Amino acid sequence: MAARTALRRALRPLRSAIIPSEQQLHLARPFSTTLPSRAANPSSSSSSSSTPEYAIPNPARPTHFGFETVTEGEKRERVAGVFTSVAESYDRMNDLMSFGWHRIWKDHFVASLNPGFSPLTSDTDPRGPQHILDIAGGTGDIAFRMLHTAHVLNANPSVRVTMSDINRAMLTVGKQRSAELPASQQAALSFVEANAEDLTRTRPLHPYPSPAEPTTHDAHTHKPEQAFFDPATATGSIPDASVDLYTVAFGIRNFSNIPAALREAHRVLKPGGVFACLEFSKADKHPLFNSLYKEWSFRAIPLIGQLVAADRDSYQYLVESIERFPSQTEFRDMIVDAGFVVAGEGYEDLTGGVAAIHKGMKPRA
Amino acid sequence: MTRPAATAPVLTRSIATSPNRPTSRRKYQRYNALQTRPRCSHQPRLSAISRRRYHSHDHPAPAGPFTPAEAALLSAAYHHVPSHGFTPESLALGARDAGLLDISPSILRDGAFSLIRWHLHTQRASLAGKAEKLAAAEKDKPMTVAEKVEALTWERLKGNVEAGIVGRWQEALAIMAQPSYVPTSVKELAQLADEIVYLAGDVSVDPSWYTKRASLSAIYAAAELFQTTDQSPEFRETRAFLRRRLDEASQAGGAMRSIGEWIGFNAGAAVNVLRSKGVRI
């Protein structure tokens, strides 16, 4: 509690510069959350590596925090702050942003992936049991649905799910919620702290607030405990070609460096593995609907955030980050640039484009 | 997979400019077995309707063309259709054959229906080659346009036999009759009629063109349905059925009867599918 208040207080002066106005609503914003390619100096191309420079996380490089420009490092901390402060009111927030649609979107997302499905043959998959990595897993909405579909609907209890998030507070709530799952599903579920932009440095979940470390009530005498994962404390890594299905739902727009995250997704997936992303998107194919939705999100949601959670700034950030995120086709192109192949258009609009599902497959080398 | 070092400027462009860039068009070059050729300019455009209630109305599934990834998954899965049908099993088995994973076909937006589209598209695409063979055989004994229409329609029906999917086609019709897939299915059927009429050398551009095409669509659909229950050697009865219907089509009402039968069957199939999914109707 005290930590959240402190974080909020820390955020407030930074955020107060942003007041939603007509002007901002109508600004053309063709750029994505992350502008790595613009920030990176193309002439100073790094060594002989095939990795573009913008795809390497750099805490000092400018990126966006809502409509502000901050460094990647700052954004990471501030995103952590936002999600620490909304961790508990989180479900309510999702309902507000999507008019309750997010549950249906999530159901559809998971059903369309059909995890754990296996052809009815005598021989099991020679490549071993399916491993699903749910990135930015938050409080577990996607991971739990995956387990249910795989274990119950597809009767395939060998499927394992790893739930990962940069924010221990969110992941801790997820772990608490998982206590209500059947024991077999709990046994197939693990929790990992990691920054999606660098999955070579991870550690198992250390609950937040940590029972061992000083509690946040001692904030006056001790440094407050960090909610977000510090890569310096890493003890593990997600190996190359170890994942069948990589999912990220309502997470990727918060990443400081989206190309780096896509590159990591490509690295950890097996050949034939699938990248699947559910995210708020652009409804601008329907102008009237779009303007109503924008009015709602820019005016009503921060206000409701203020009233419901006494946290206008965090909700304001969430609205702005949605606005900043690239269009369906731009994001599809980023997925292809990271080395994935797509089917059809590579994406599917939900509810007129308020959200979209993007999928890509890692081809065989 | 290593990416070319030139990725960075491409991305810069892809973020900064409009969606219709040449780079992205090159990337999305589709596998399309049908070459573009001049044809009647007044083909009606069937508007797409939403695939599921909560989906956008403006994103029709690409009817014919497939990306290379789709083509790889679907062509491998197609070999399993004779034994496993137009099903997720066939898709997963095909993915394994192609050295991919059980999860790989989940990138296909329409699942098993994508496999049906693949069948319809590749069969239609192969008609041009069959038309050439017919033309070669025709040298000594020229055929009328009507005879060619019949011969090509029969070739298309034989395609079902050669692909080994006749026993699976009723299941496929049930999938095609699902509301979200009807527009694409109907469009495919219309395109098949176009193709046959075009390959038969009918170049008339007059009001009867629509009628001819609609009649042929209906007759083809009825004959294909007949084929699924035909036990006669070499599907002789299907061939006789096709002949009769094409003859009748010249008389008023013949085509309408075929359409009626086809709709009747598909409505029945749709009800059965919905019932099997627990919908009480």
Ligand SMILES: C[S@@+](CC[C@H](N)C(=O)[O-])C[C@H]1O[C@@H](n2cnc3c(N)ncnc32)[C@H](O)[C@@H]1O
């Ligand atoms: C809106 S929540 C989504 C949670 C869940 N996937 C869902 O759909 O309900 C976004 C999550 O992204 C996480 N996140 C933000 N930046 C991240 C990063 N760089 N790496 C991993 N997770 C991140 C946040 O901590 C937060 O839990």
